[in-house]
Amino acid sequence: MERILDVQHLKVNFATFAGQVQAIRDVSFHLNKGETLAIVGESGSGKSVTVRSIMGLLANNAHIDDGIINFKNQDILKMTPHEIENLRGNDISMIFQDPMTSLDPTMPIGKQVAEPLLIHGKATKKAALKRAEEVLELVGITNAKNRLKDYPHQFSGGQRQRIVIAMAIVNDPEILIADEPTTALDVTIQAQIIDLMKELQHKIDTSIIFITHDLGVVAGIADRVAVMYAGKIVEFGTVDEIFYDPRHPYTWGLLNSMPTLKTDAERLYAIPGTPPNLLNPPIGDAFAPRNPYAMAVDYEAMPPFFKVTATHYAATWLLHPDAPKVTPPTAIQQRKAEYRALLAEQQDQHNTTIDEKIGDDLDD
Numbered sequence: 001m002e003r004i005l006d007v008q009h010l011k012v013n014f015a016t017f018a019g020q021v022q023a024i025r026d027v028s029f030h031l032n033k034g035e036t037l038a039i040v041g042e043s044g045s046g047k048s049v050t051v052r053s054i055m056g057l058l059a060n061n062a063h064i065d066d067g068i069i070n071f072k073n074q075d076i077l078k079m080t081p082h083e084i085e086n087l088r089g090n091d092i093s094m095i096f097q098d099p100m101t102s103l104d105p106t107m108p109i110g111k112q113v114a115e116p117l118l119i120h121g122k123a124t125k126k127a128a129l130k131r132a133e134e135v136l137e138l139v140g141i142t143n144a145k146n147r148l149k150d151y152p153h154q155f156s157g158g159q160r161q162r163i164v165i166a167m168a169i170v171n172d173p174e175i176l177i178a179d180e181p182t183t184a185l186d187v188t189i190q191a192q193i194i195d196l197m198k199e200l201q202h203k204i205d206t207s208i209i210f211i212t213h214d215l216g217v218v219a220g221i222a223d224r225v226a227v228m229y230a231g232k233i234v235e236f237g238t239v240d241e242i243f244y245d246p247r248h249p250y251t252w253g254l255l256n257s258m259p260t261l262k263t264d265a266e267r268l269y270a271i272p273g274t275p276p277n278l279l280n281p282p283i284g285d286a287f288a289p290r291n292p293y294a295m296a297v298d299y300e301a302m303p304p305f306f307k308v309t310a311t312h313y314a315a316t317w318l319l320h321p322d323a324p325k326v327t328p329p330t331a332i333q334q335r336k337a338e339y340r341a342l343l344a345e346q347q348d349q350h351n352t353t354i355d356e357k358i359g360d361d362l363d364d
Contacts, residue, residue: 004207005031005054005175010067012049012058022278023049023062025231031175036201036208038222038239040215040254044275045228047211051177054209055094056084071175089116093168094177099160102167103152109136110148113166120171135166138203139196158189162196172204179211194220215258219243224311227251230276230286237312246332247306247314249291256331269331285317293318293326 012024024046031037039047052058054069054076069076071092076084088094093116096102104112113135114128123131129148136144139162152160161181168176178197182190198221201208210221218225218239225242227235227250235248246252253271273290276282285291288298297317306319318326327333 001032001035003030004033004072005209006068006070007050007054008068008070010050010053010069011065012046012053012067013063013065014059015061015063016279019279022281023231024053025278025281027067027228027231027233029226029233029236031207031209032223033174033207034201034205035223036198036210036221038210038212038218038225039228040212040218040225041228042213042275046231047213047228048179050228051094051179051209051211055088055092055177056081057088057094086120089168089173090120090171091173092175092177093171093173094179095161095165095168095181097180097183099157099164100152102164103160105152108149108151109155109163113163113170116167116171122171131170132166135170136163138200139163139166139169140192141166157185158192161185161189161193165193165196165200169200169204169206173206175209176201176206177209177211180213182212182214182217190217191220197221215243215254227254230281231278232286232315234287234316235314237308241309241312245308245312246328247308247312247319248287248316249293249318250287251314252329252332253290256329285315295323 007030008028010024010027011022014021014023027046027050029037029039039050041047049058049062053064056076058064064077067077071087076087079087103109110129110132113132114125117123117128117131118125122128133144133148136147141147141159141162152163155163165181181197182193185193194217197208200206208221210218212218222239225237225239226233227242227248229250235242235246235251242251243255246255250271253269256269257271271290276286276289282288282299283302284300285294285298285303288294291298295317303315303317305313305315307313308319317323
């Protein structure tokens with residue numbers, strides 16, 4: 001597949017009164033054209049800092065110490081401020097977490113959606129407002145033409161998020177970055193926004209980086225998943241590999257803490273402890289103090305990535321040939337069994353559909 005974005009060895013530090021916070025510690029990943037890559041992890045793991053580095057939206061006290069961010073064979077980190085401004089909102093757009101802070105309460109939504117077109121000089125004011133109307137209809141704002149002059153407070157939370165999505169896609173970007181776009185919404189509206197993004201991806205032919213801490217959301221939208229912890233990617237693979245054959249103990253913990261329809265415990269599992277202080281990152285595996293399967297080597301050396309399949313890698317010493325064999329938690333094994341049953345059911349449905357189609361063709 002064609003790679004549209006390639007991030008290599010990204011390192012980002014923040015200067016604070018206490019010292020240098022090593023927020024991103026040698027992160028590498030890529031995004032293929034037309035796919036959705038989900039980046040998941042706890043708050044503070046570095047997800048948002050990673051994508052803000054791509055957009056050139058880091059805070060003033062942040063500094064990129066090393067790395068390459070190739071977009072269509074151009075290193076974004078070597079671009080001038082003017083070149084990044086031309087890229088942002090045009091070729092690469094971002095949907096932010098809270099729509100109320102993303103929208104200007106004093107400006108009609110039609111002007112806000114049209115603004116990226118005017119900034120990049122792609123349309124006249126009249127044409128930009130017409131395009132805004134089209135995009136608002138595309139994202140599901142009913143009677144869009146008559147609502148162009150309405151203000152953000154006149155819309156519900158779900159509608160405001162749709163408006164923010166319209167602003168992000170009005171220029172038909174090649175990459176759409178969604179930074180926890182469903183966090184402030186209830187479950188029903190979350191599902192609608194996820195379905196909308198999947199639909200839009202095909203309609204405007206874009207690639208998506210989806211940032212979230214909610215693994216339940218990831219299952220419905222992602223093609224591949226990268227799991228982040230303490231400023232590093234610790235596991236990555238296809239969505240099926242991460243959900244039903246995870247290999248890193250941190251990924252086990254995240255999945256274990258996610259309820260399923262069969263969850264009957266009074267309390268959900270929680271990963272013990274807290275993430276490390278990135279003012280002084282640990283020498284070995286940053287997850288070791290919270291890892292019930294940690295070995296002595298975890299405190300002495302950072303694990304490399306071990307290959308599970310051609311698309312699945314995990315940075316854990318448990319995958320070393322000399323490591324003791326560890327059985328994943330019961331909930332993870334149960335998930336595998338549920339997934340196998342689901343695949344079998346889907347295959348049966350697929351075969352039934354084929355049989356029915358063949359029967360219809362014969363009748364014709």
